[in-house]
Amino acid sequence: xxxxxxxxxxxxxxxxxxxxxxxxxxxxxxxxxxxxxxxxxxxxxxxxxxxxxxxxxxxxxxxxxxxxxxxxxxxxxxxxxxxxxxxxxxxxxxxxxxxxxxxxxxxxxxxxx
Amino acid sequence: xxxxxxxxxxxxxxxxxxxxxxxxxxxxxxxxxxxxxxxxxxxxxxxxxxxxxxxxxxxxxxxxxxxxxxxxxxxxxxxxxxxxxxxxxxxxxxxxxxxxxxxxxxxxxxxxx
DNA sequence: TTGACTCTTCCAAAATTCTCGAAATATTGA
DNA sequence: TCAATATTTCGAGAATTTTGGAAGAGTCAA
Numbered sequence: 001x002x003x004x005x006x007x008x009x010x011x012x013x014x015x016x017x018x019x020x021x022x023x024x025x026x027x028x029x030x031x032x033x034x035x036x037x038x039x040x041x042x043x044x045x046x047x048x049x050x051x052x053x054x055x056x057x058x059x060x061x062x063x064x065x066x067x068x069x070x071x072x073x074x075x076x077x078x079x080x081x082x083x084x085x086x087x088x089x090x091x092x093x094x095x096x097x098x099x100x101x102x103x104x105x106x107x108x109x110x111x112x113x
Numbered sequence: 114x115x116x117x118x119x120x121x122x123x124x125x126x127x128x129x130x131x132x133x134x135x136x137x138x139x140x141x142x143x144x145x146x147x148x149x150x151x152x153x154x155x156x157x158x159x160x161x162x163x164x165x166x167x168x169x170x171x172x173x174x175x176x177x178x179x180x181x182x183x184x185x186x187x188x189x190x191x192x193x194x195x196x197x198x199x200x201x202x203x204x205x206x207x208x209x210x211x212x213x214x215x216x217x218x219x220x221x222x223x224x225x226x
Numbered sequence: 227t228t229g230a231c232t233c234t235t236c237c238a239a240a241a242t243t244c245t246c247g248a249a250a251t252a253t254t255g256a
Numbered sequence: 257t258c259a260a261t262a263t264t265t266c267g268a269g270a271a272t273t274t275t276g277g278a279a280g281a282g283t284c285a286a
Contacts, residue, residue: 003132010127013200015274016120027203035233048275050234069232069283080204084197087126090140091193128244148263161245163264182253182262 001082005060009083012059017044018052022061025075032074034067114195118173122196125172130157131165135174138188145187147180 001009013019020042025033033041039049053073056062060079065072114122126132133155138146146154152162166186169175173192177184 003129007127007129007132010123010132011273014120014123014127016116019116019120019123023203036231039233045276046233047235047277051274054234066233066282071233080200084200087193087197090136124243149261152263158246159263160247160265164245167264179252182260184263 001086006083006086009059009061009079012055012061015052015055017042017048018056021049021052022056022075025062025073026077026080028075030074030077032065032072034070034072036070038073114199119196119199122172122174122192125168125174128165128168130155130161131169134162134165135169135188138175138186139190139193141188143187143190145176145178145185147183147185149183151186 013022021038024038024041035049035053036046038044038053039046042049044052053062053064057064057073061076062073063076064074126135134151137151137154148162148166149159151157151166152159155162157165166175166177170177170186174189175186176189177186179185
């Protein structure tokens, strides 16, 4: 991930509805959720949601597949991983005291450990 | 950190120059760097940089203090920590296989461990 | 094939963000 | 006080993003 990719992903997430959708999909898991269900869950219009999902997809943060009449969206865990890695890259430049809290949160964020 | 805070922080970072500045400050460490030095390091105009630093400060991602004629900016590590925590919150909803790579990167990102 | 369902694309107006020049503010040294 | 240095604030034009209505397309069941 380079700087441009990161800006793209951050821009995609820097939006109330899109962040909500993304976090919903992260929570839902790799099986994903149909666009219509997402719209109902978040209370957004179908076309607006579609545009927002398209932005997230463009940033690689979600993927989609058709299943019958529905289109299923799922979180792009690998991209999320890459973004987090990029954001933490070079942190604290070797200064352990500062980095410690970040390491801590990283550990704590490992929700399934 | 609530959703609005997260959107604010993500918006602040979703900008090529601001992301560069933030990462520079993260690298520099808690002692920070004078606005003028940041401008020189990133090749931005003083007033544009000032506006961008203001956005970052508004999101809590940097703090500032005056030192003589200079104003020193430093990364807000705690806010960064909170943002990363928010982004990883509820991830994978208990599904260890999916979360594992995230835990891995989190560990790897703990640069000073 | 027709109709219902699901989702996307197209479009244009409204809102927001970005950038730069010019002027203002704060600090220091002579 | 005056000049130099360091940074911010103001203002406006340019560019980008966001939104919702209307229409277009793919899928399925009868």
